[in-house]
Amino acid sequence: MLSKSFIEQQKQALLQKNEEIESQLKDIVNKDRQSTEYDAMFPDFGDKEEDNAAEVAAYESNLSLEEDLKFSLDRVKYALDAIEKGTYGTCDRCGGAINEERLKAFPQASTCMKCKNGHNGNA
Ligand SMILES: [Zn+2]
Numbered sequence: 001m002l003s004k005s006f007i008e009q010q011k012q013a014l015l016q017k018n019e020e021i022e023s024q025l026k027d028i029v030n031k032d033r034q035s036t037e038y039d040a041m042f043p044d045f046g047d048k049e050e051d052n053a054a055e056v057a058a059y060e061s062n063l064s065l066e067e068d069l070k071f072s073l074d075r076v077k078y079a080l081d082a083i084e085k086g087t088y089g090t091c092d093r094c095g096g097a098i099n100e101e102r103l104k105a106f107p108q109a110s111t112c113m114k115c116k117n118g119h120n121g122n123a
Contacts (some may be wrong), residue, residue: 006100010088013107014062014080022071028062028069075108082110091115 022057043058045051082088088097091112098112 079108
């Protein structure tokens with residue numbers, strides 16, 4: 001059973017992560033788009049063929065960074081939601097408790113070490 005103060009500490013860590021990720025996302029989205037969807041910025045390096053290739057490469061790297069950030073943001077929001085519901089620190093797969101050390105290192109963890117390692121087939 002996680003203590004109230006531990007959960008509060010985790011919540012602060014998650015809120016901070018949430019803010020960090022959102023500001024990173026803002027850096028890579030197209031600023032003149034007033035959309036709630038985050039679109040990867042398409043850079044404009046020039047009109048020559050090699051410029052276009054560089055633009056595509058930069059766009060793709062923005063896109064994959066954006067995907068990574070969105071994924072992390074989802075995990076963080078999920079964990080914050082779990083705190084609200086009182087299910088934080090419970091493994092999504094086996095329903096067991098997630099180790100506090102693991103939560104400290106990775107506040108958005110939603111599976112225990114055993115289930116996570118089970119992924120690799122060597123649990
Ligand atoms: Zn588990």
